[in-house]
Amino acid sequence: MPVTVAQQNDVNAVGRVHLEATPGALTAGESTVLSVTLKDRYNNPVTGLSGGDLIIIKDLFVDEEVTGLSWRETGSGIYTSSALMMKLAGTHSLQAKVVTNIGEYDDSATIQVNHPSGSRYVKQVEFKVPAEFNAGEEVTAEVTIKDEYGNGVAGVAEAITLTEGAYVLNINFRTTDTVGVYKGMLTLTKAGEHLLKVTISEANETKLVKVNPLAAAALYLKSISAGASVGENTVVTVRLTDRFGNGVSGFAADIRLSDDREDLSDIRFRPSSVEGEYEATVLLTRGALQHTMTATMIYGVDQFNSTKSWWVDVPSGSRHVVGFSIDDLQQRAGSNQQADILVSVRDRYDNHVRLNASDFTISSSLDGQLPVSLRVAGSGTTAQYSLTIISLSPGRHTLTLTLNGISETREIDIIPAGG
Structure with missing residues (x-):
């Protein structure tokens, strides 16, 4: 029985291509190994080829050729690649193609690259929240979690925290239809600027938001x-x-x-x-x-x-006095030869002014400046002061009472005791 044997070391002998990927399902960041079987049109293996030069691999998912692979012949007409890392999550269709002088021959294999799941894969975080909203308004906070290759990371909703300073905000993030995107409803009631920080694993991002007060209440x-x-x-x-x-x-x-x-x-x-x-x-x-x-x-x-x-309260101090009147002047004969003066004092609004004895100056035409004792003789805005002068010499005195530069004079006769 006649047997047709393909010519070795000749790519133009290739008439059939078959591609396999192992494993066919993996997580982003893991690697697969490609196996390409080359046969001639009579189904005989084509051996002795340099796969790296002759086998073209294209990832149709990203519409790019795969470079950097090395090949070795691991069986008769079977060529195995070095490990190919699959970085981007999704359903990839890989195409192996060989070009001969007759035409092109190719085959495809599907690889399912899954999104990573769990906090250990987190490398990037993106935080979106309205820059300005009203107190008490419920707004959406959106967090996108990615791995080092930009793939959304699944299964981390409960690991996301939102803080302002040392305070952890009460917000529950939930998964969405897009892997790696999580949303939660945020309500802030304190008006002003808030620096919000979303954190997961080692990754974080901050946003400054402004909360406006509501209408006056x-x-x-x-x-x-x-x-x-x-x-x-x-x-x-x-x-x-x-x-x-x-x-x-x-x-x-x-x-x-x-x-x-x-x-x-x-x-x-x-x-x-x-x-x-x-x-x-x-x-x-x-x-x-x-x-x-x-x-x-x-x-x-x-x-x-x-x-x-x-x-x-009423004002205090003589500087507030704008006027006063001597309401009564009484002589009290006796061993001390005293006189009592009843004075009403007012400020510019007709209020009583709180004073001390030292605020008053009393001088006599006979005795010069005299010591004074003082007591309040009324209450409220009609309060009066009673001033007592002692040790007056017998005779007719012209008394001068001065307060805040304002003076009033009165005459009084002092009769000695027993006189």
């Missing part, structure tokens, strides 16, 4: 400068917030202030350095009274009010 009369007293500027601070307590700015012109003791209709607020806080400077004119102040803002159909009460 509450007004607070926050503080009144301590020690408020008549004739001195008092700073009143109010805070406007949304329903989450975030400061709401831009409403200084809409806030009004009223007081049960004063007319504050001309008071206007200004923004402070704190978001959502506003300040107004108030000059109070009525002292020794309990004041009840109310801040009000009308926003659309809503009206917000806040009330605070505090004690407003």
Whole structure:
């Protein structure tokens, strides 16, 4: 029986090509080995070829030729490649082709390259979140996890953490239809800038987001400068917030202030350095009274009010005195030969002024400057001072009382005891 034997070492003898890949299913980053069987048109093996020069491998999945393979003949007409690493996940169709002087002969094999699964494969992370949104708004946070070759990594949803500083945010990421892409719903209620950091394994990425406050929902009369007293500027601070307590700015012109003791209709607020806080400077004119102040803002159909009460003291010190009157001058004869002077003192708003004995200067035409003892002889805005002068010489005195550069004079006769 006649036998046809293919010519060795001649690529033009090739008439059939068969390709196999082992394994045919693997994970991205793993390798497969190709086996190409070459036969002539009579099904005889073609041997002795240099496969690296003559066998062309093309990956149709990426439409690129595979380079860098080395070949060795491992059987009669069977050529085996060096390991071929499959980096890109997907269904790859590899084509082995041999070109002869008659034509081209090829065959294909399918390799399933699976996405990696698990944190150990993570090398890259991409984080997407809206750059700006409102307090309380639910937004989508998207995280893409990749291996070193850019393939999505599966099975890591529970390993993803989202933090702001040392605080771990409560968000549950879930898988999507795209391998390696995970989504979660994020809600932030504190207005301002937040630096968010997503972390998995050794990989992380940060995003700066801005959270805007909602519409105004509450007004607070926050503080009144301590020690408020008549004739001195008092700073009143109010805070406007949304329903989450975030400061709401831009409403200084809409806030009004009223007081049960004063007319504050001309008071206007200004923004402070704190978001959502506003300040107004108030000059109070009525002292020794309990004041009840109310801040009000009308926003659309809503009206917000806040009330605070505090004690407003009278001014202290002779510098506040703009006038006084001597209401009574009484001589008391006796061994000390005393005189009592009853004085009413007022500031420019007709309030009582708190004074000490050293604030008063009393001189006599007979005795010169005199020592004074002092006591308060009234209360509130009508308070008076009773001044007692002792050790006066007998005779007619012209007494001069001076307070803050203002003087009043009275005459008095001092009769010696027993006289």
